[in-house]
Amino acid sequence: MSAATATETQVSSASAEWNASEPIISIKHIERDFVADDGSVTQALSDVNLDIRKGELISIIGPSGCGKTTLLRLISGLDKPQRGEVTFKGHEIEGPNPERGYVFQQGSLFPWLTVEENIAFGLKAQGKYKEHKDEVGEYLNKVGLAGFEKSYPHQISGGMAQRVAIARALIDHPEVLLLDEPMGALDSFTRADLQDRLLDLWEKYHMTMILVTHDVDEAIYLGNRVVIMTPRPGRIKEIVPIDLAQRDRVSDDFTAYRKQLLTKLHFNVHNHD
Amino acid sequence: MSSITADAVKSPASAVKLDARDAQQAASALKSVAVAAEEVASGVEAKRKEQRIVRAVPYPFVVAFSAAGFVIAAIINLVFPQVAPVEFKQGQIWIFLLNGQEAYLFLLAVLTVLYVVIGVVDGRNPKDAARFRYRAQFRFVAGLALALWDVTGTKLQVLPQPFFPGPSQVMEPFVTDGAYVALNTFYSVRLFAAGFASGVILGVLTGVLIGWFARAYYWVFPVLKITGVIPAVAWMPFALTLMPTPFIAAVFLLLICSWFPVAFLTAQGIQSTPKMLVEASRTLGAKTPYILFHVAIPHAMPSIFTGIGMANSLSFLTLVISEMMGQPGGLGYYIDQAKAWSAYNEILAAIVVMAVLFSLIMKLLEVVRGRVLRWQKGLVK
Numbered sequence: 001m002s003a004a005t006a007t008e009t010q011v012s013s014a015s016a017e018w019n020a021s022e023p024i025i026s027i028k029h030i031e032r033d034f035v036a037d038d039g040s041v042t043q044a045l046s047d048v049n050l051d052i053r054k055g056e057l058i059s060i061i062g063p064s065g066c067g068k069t070t071l072l073r074l075i076s077g078l079d080k081p082q083r084g085e086v087t088f089k090g091h092e093i094e095g096p097n098p099e100r101g102y103v104f105q106q107g108s109l110f111p112w113l114t115v116e117e118n119i120a121f122g123l124k125a126q127g128k129y130k131e132h133k134d135e136v137g138e139y140l141n142k143v144g145l146a147g148f149e150k151s152y153p154h155q156i157s158g159g160m161a162q163r164v165a166i167a168r169a170l171i172d173h174p175e176v177l178l179l180d181e182p183m184g185a186l187d188s189f190t191r192a193d194l195q196d197r198l199l200d201l202w203e204k205y206h207m208t209m210i211l212v213t214h215d216v217d218e219a220i221y222l223g224n225r226v227v228i229m230t231p232r233p234g235r236i237k238e239i240v241p242i243d244l245a246q247r248d249r250v251s252d253d254f255t256a257y258r259k260q261l262l263t264k265l266h267f268n269v270h271n272h273d
Numbered sequence: 274m275s276s277i278t279a280d281a282v283k284s285p286a287s288a289v290k291l292d293a294r295d296a297q298q299a300a301s302a303l304k305s306v307a308v309a310a311e312e313v314a315s316g317v318e319a320k321r322k323e324q325r326i327v328r329a330v331p332y333p334f335v336v337a338f339s340a341a342g343f344v345i346a347a348i349i350n351l352v353f354p355q356v357a358p359v360e361f362k363q364g365q366i367w368i369f370l371l372n373g374q375e376a377y378l379f380l381l382a383v384l385t386v387l388y389v390v391i392g393v394v395d396g397r398n399p400k401d402a403a404r405f406r407y408r409a410q411f412r413f414v415a416g417l418a419l420a421l422w423d424v425t426g427t428k429l430q431v432l433p434q435p436f437f438p439g440p441s442q443v444m445e446p447f448v449t450d451g452a453y454v455a456l457n458t459f460y461s462v463r464l465f466a467a468g469f470a471s472g473v474i475l476g477v478l479t480g481v482l483i484g485w486f487a488r489a490y491y492w493v494f495p496v497l498k499i500t501g502v503i504p505a506v507a508w509m510p511f512a513l514t515l516m517p518t519p520f521i522a523a524v525f526l527l528l529i530c531s532w533f534p535v536a537f538l539t540a541q542g543i544q545s546t547p548k549m550l551v552e553a554s555r556t557l558g559a560k561t562p563y564i565l566f567h568v569a570i571p572h573a574m575p576s577i578f579t580g581i582g583m584a585n586s587l588s589f590l591t592l593v594i595s596e597m598m599g600q601p602g603g604l605g606y607y608i609d610q611a612k613a614w615s616a617y618n619e620i621l622a623a624i625v626v627m628a629v630l631f632s633l634i635m636k637l638l639e640v641v642r643g644r645v646l647r648w649q650k651g652l653v654k
Contacts (some may be wrong), residue, residue: 078552098556098557098558101556102552107547110568112574121559125559126559
């Protein structure tokens with residue numbers, strides 16, 4: 001009991017330092033290099049600055065090799081920058097933490113665990129499965145997978161597997177959900193369905209979401225802001241705020257945004273060649 | 274039923290490929306009776322259909338067919354004259370006085386009853402019934418093969434003696450010397466269980482250490498790589514001199530021969546844990562020990578079982594060789610003794626016991642593997 005109280009006070013004191021009007025995630029002057037086996041150095045990220053407010057849904061878009069996944073990994077704590085800092089609620093990120101959930105591209109489910117065991121993984125790993133047992137079924141329903149509790153990952157479709165991955169991250173009640181091209185390998189129908197499910201979850205839980213994608217439509221459809229990145233070295237080229245009257249993929253303003261983004265992405269490519 | 278024509282019976286019967294003529298003919302006749310009764314009115318179309326259906330022999334005949342080979346073998350044993358001069362020794366099993374000849378007949382009776390019972394039990398489930406049906410031909414031919422062996426080995430002794438004894442002579446040691454065979458079998462089982470189990474446990478432990486900890490890999494892996502390729506029996510002289518009893522020496526040999534493949538494949542399985550699964554667990558709040566036990570080891574399980582399978586075959590080999598050299602008991606010891614007396618029927622008897630025993634052990638491992646890796650069902654061939 002005393003231990004639990006201690007952690008609670010710690011958490012509350014930590015959040016006390018952080019003012020909700022400040023960005024929940026702050027990225028300042030990030031540099032990240034990778035050294036290849038032959039000794040050549042690739043600059044994955046160069047002087048990246050970005051502030052993300054609580055409740056925002058940010059899309060990060062750019063061609064492959066622009067460092068968008070690296071940026072997401074730095075926010076989760078799976079990777080560390082060489083220079084600059086990434087803070088979460090005013091504290092420098094030390095390592096991965098369930099308060100920043102992460103959804104991988106695909107194939108991140110544990111093949112030897114059933115759907116419900118996959119969802120319960122985080123609870124069990126943190127030793128709080130007993131108290132939160134009931135939530136497994138709850139989250140299973142939330143992502144529309146009731147009836148598949150006992151299925152193994154290879155027995156369900158790719159779209160369903162990604163829903164399991166999302167439920168698995170959500171059960172830890174993350175404040176930020178990091179999505180690394182979660183729909184990259186799905187067909188367009190499944191993709192549209194999953195996009196709407198993500199929006200529902202975002203509205204319901206007032207979560208902060210950061211989505212890495214290479215799909216311009218997806219970036220506009222989901223994002224409040226679209227961060228455009230350019231490769232070699234990876235930099236933020238521009239941040240485009242999205243203000244759609246309604247989320248409609250064929251509306252005029254949607255088409256206008258698409259044109260704007262495509263021009264910006266292509267313009268950049270021509271500049272490089 | 275009475276309205277069927279003669280050719281409706283004849284034509285499908287002749288279309289069947291016959292294995293056991295009597296059973297098959299009766300079966301196909303019966304089937305075509307049923308089929309013809311249903312479709313006699315619908316002419317040519319029906320006749321074509323009938324010929325296709327008739328290939329499926331009724332299940333009771335399949336059961337009879339499976340056991341028929343052994344019945345034939347028994348009949349041949351009873352009817353065929355004993356041409357070669359063979360002396361059948363009598364022995365006592367419990368309260369029964371038997372010779373090898375009678376023991377062989379008893380075995381055939383057991384096999385007949387066994388396959389009828391299995392057939393009846395399998396018949397209750399379509400999937401099991403299909404498997405039983407599939408194996409029927411092999412069982413029938415196995416019975417015929419026994420009959421052929423009986424005639425050439427015991428009745429006529431056309432093969433060079435004493436190297437090719439017949440089935441009756443191979444059965445003889447079980448009745449004349451049953452308790453001794455059982456004792457040696459028990460010795461082998463005990464030795465195998467002790468050596469193999471400790472080797473597998475030690476192998477998994479070593480493999481996990483090597484696979485997970487870079488330092489353990491650095492120091493232990495080269496040793497494993499160099500010592501692992503040496504056949505365990507090469508250490509026999511050391512084992513026999515340094516260990517307190519021959520039994521412990523043999524346990525030690527079995528231990529090292531199963532240790533190597535299990536350790537090697539466990540390490541490989543642990544090391545091949547996908548980075549993404551480890552990272553996913555870290556983002557879900559798992560700490561390193563939890564990841565080792567709940568991600569790396571489960572991921573390594575298929576590989577561990579491959580290692581256990583290899584260890585299993587190596588252990589059989591090591592078991593028999595070490596028993597043939599300096600053990601006070603065991604099936605290998607029994608063979609070694611029989612060799613001194615040129616009792617080739619005893620050697621074959623021990624080989625039969627090994628075949629049954631090792632098959633059972635393999636089957637047991639397969640069942641355990643199937644349970645542990647049930648998540649793989651449908652994922653791999």
